[in-house]
Amino acid sequence: MSELGGSLFQQQLLENGYGPRFHAYYYKQWSAYEMDYHRHNSTEIMYLMSGSCIVDVMADEREERYRLKKGELILLDANVPHRLIVENEVACRMLNVEFSFISLEAGSEAAISISALAKEEAALAELLQTPFASLVLPDPEEVLHALKSLVLELDRQHGKQNVMVRLLFAELLLRLARLHREQLNPSRQHAHHYIRKVTEYLHQNYDRGIRVEEVAAAVNLHPGYLHRLFKQHTGRTLTDYLNALRMDKAKMLLAGSVIPIADIADYVGIGSRQYFHLLFRKYSDCTPTEYRERTEPDSWKTAALDRPFPERANS
Structure with a gap:
């Protein structure tokens, strides 16, 4: 299998058979903590389950600061410098997952490619063709359910993929795409x-x-x-x-x-x-x-x- 890299915004994702490769997944509590700026060649989802935090993002040589509260998530594209700051002693609880993309094995019936999902779901195709360095979304707990289930399943499988992992990742992507479309096109x-x-x-x-x-x-x-x-x-x-x-x-x-x-x-x-x-x-x-x-x-x-x-x- 060949690795494509971590960005969501690659034309190959829409044209060929690629699926996720997970680099990190965790549920963690932070308190009075400041992280150094760092970057990685993988897309990252940070979901705030309780408390509050700051995520600084360096995009186009300009720092953008996001204050996240419970029920909000930030989607960070690959290779975007960012850092986490937790100002309070009161812990903030966070769910994280980091992933890139690899080619799927030919004939794998259990594999669900990103391109196949995008052909069926216009909202996902739109998301994958709308480049951004970072995106903050408020969540009515639909993304939370899929993300939590994915992290738990990855933990059970020690990071390995099975049918359930692929299905949960597909659900996560689709729910993120629909939430993104809702945000861009709210009803009048x-x-x-x-x-x-x-x-x-x-x-x-x-x-x-x-x-x-x-x-x-x-x-x-x-x-x-x-x-x-x-x-x-x-x-x-x-x-x-x-x-x-x-x-x-x-x-x-x-x-x-x-x-x-x-x-x-x-x-x-x-x-x-x-x-x-x-x-x-x-x-x-x-x-x-x-x-x-x-x-x-x-x-x-x-x-x-x-x-x-x-x-x-x-x-």
Whole structure:
């Protein structure tokens, strides 16, 4: 049997008869641990069963950080540098499996090739033709069942393959592919629900510092998934939407109040006045001072002096 290598994204997987070769499989608890960056020529699935952890991934000379919680998994393609960090003393429990691909023996009736599966399941063919360095997926415990059963069976067989191992790996791949397709193509009703909740949250909290992770937690979605969902259905990033919202609020305050320009940044949740001026120019093609001068009639300048400042919302 010839070995193909570990990446999911090889054309031979779709054209010829290849199956998995397992390099590692384990169930482990980690606490207060930091792993060095490393890579291996095998695809890795890390599934968080309890607790939380950080997985840093180096892709295209840029570090990406993922915070995983219970019920989430990360799929890492072969030869992608990555490391695990567990910040808390409280243990996180994790299921792992690492595999590459080898050619199947001709005429093996018990063997199930990746190409045969992809021909039957369009979602798998799509997954194998959508290259990524890493992919985080929330799991409704469908993947967990297949992954746990696979690891237990591998342990019983001391890493050797039998019919059950091949069947469980096939199920694992198919469930991952369907979950991936679901994430990329959520139903319009499903997407509308989350987009509405996110925009409501932003309108209620724009006047304080907000991180994407905080918004994602408020609507119970993974930050990476929320980013893709929001961009797919609104045509803009979540950060762009929030900045535009803040600048619209800033314009209202500039035109309808006598709040000093230097203080308006705080009113719209931006801590840096310099950054506020940069953003305002980006979204308005003028400075805050120029905008106030354009929109404020001479009579308002005098009359407004007697008006009280609006109350600052509690953050």
